[in-house]
Amino acid sequence: MEFKDKVALVTGAGTGNGEALAERLHAGGASVVLVSRRLEPVELVCRRIDPKGVQTLALKADVRDPLAMASAVNQSIERFGKLDLAVNNAGVTGPAGVPVQDVELDIWREVIDTGLTGIFHSMKYEIPAIRANGSGAIVNMSSANGLVGLAGMAAYTVAKHGVIGLTRSAALELAESNIRVCAVAPGYVATPRIMDSGKEVTDWMASVHPMKRLATREEVADLVAYLLSERAAFITGSVHSIDGGYTAQ
Template identity: 50%
Template sequence: MTDFQQKIILVTGASTGVGEGIARELLKRGAKVAITGRNPEHLQKAINEWDPTGDSVLAIEADVRKLSDCERMVSTVSDKFGALHGLVNNAGITGPHGVKIEDYDFEAWQDVMDTDVTGTFLGMKFGIPAIIKSGGGAVVNLSACNGVTGIAGIAPYTAAKHAVLGLTRAAALEYAEQGVRINAVGPGYVATPNILALPQDVQAMMAESHPMKRMATREEVAKMVAFLLSDDSRFCTGGFYPVDGGYTAQ
């Protein structure tokens, strides 16, 4: 197992869902982890469960859609821990399902793009300089299997995850010589608590869409993220790494 002792990693949208799984995996491997989210109760619950002393976990209430919040979250991490070695841009929303473009609410479109795309852009805008100042490191952006495929009924989410992959590739080229590696992970459906609360027939449909006939676990996504943050992937940048049970191979 990769050792993240003395490493400081920021994970956005990490008080619940996939982000929570990523943060837990990094903590287990010895990292000091800063997590962000919009819900202070979820953040406090995470602190209470993971690290009541606050020595290894820093919770920051922040909205990744806002430039000032993203600047503040990075500076808060640097002030608390003195460095930043890794960034995981995980915060994202799916938006409404089963809606054609002509019927899609513009404000809902804007919310998906602001959260998924602008949030990733702002995370890198402020996070990458902090990583360079700390001697280099890695960024992992959460795209999705939708980032390389087209799916009807969720056009904004599909467009957003394509954009995340484009940002990843451009940034990887911009910072390759400055010691910052930037990659994207593309999960399929992940068995988060919210997904597992859906009706059984919906869960079955999600599982069936993967050739392996099941959903990913949060731990499986987290282990891929940990690999890409680690020195084990030191010659990997600008890549897209599916964790989708073969979905994108179809």
């Protein structure tokens, strides 16, 4: 129960890594605000992990909309009285295998606006709330492809690189405010969406990791939970790979 009496906000919490992150924080004792573009998925997760609805709150908010994120943070404080922790996980990948010159402008905007500007919008309102509480921690979800190049997915690669820069800048700004900011960079993770892409695709994804398998959602959630916990009290501004050796190649 390392997060007992803590309040955490998780974006993109309706499925995939976000769902596992919210579940892990709730299991650790936190009250958790689950944010998603669509309300139904986060409501389902809340009912599954917290049937009585005592320690969870499902909110519809699009991270691309700064006013929506301001409202989500305000509603979190109204419900639970404060905000201690945040995991900025919402993002989209966009299509694969598209050279830079062929990327559609609306696809570029959607990927950048969700996966990079959306994290900026989230942090813009999370930071004052956490600062008012006196201390806290933020984890931003980047990717192994935020550390290396990836042909055919320029927008996603740019967004995830940008998340790391945003994380480092914020960590320096907040280093004396008892607020830590880190980034996590997973390789391919066995989320439902990835597992539904077919054996040929998942076998290829596993093969690019030297460990020859996918990460589990629980492994990613455990790393994020560690970084949010007091066990990581001297860790800030850093990027933590969980990629089976992918970026060591």
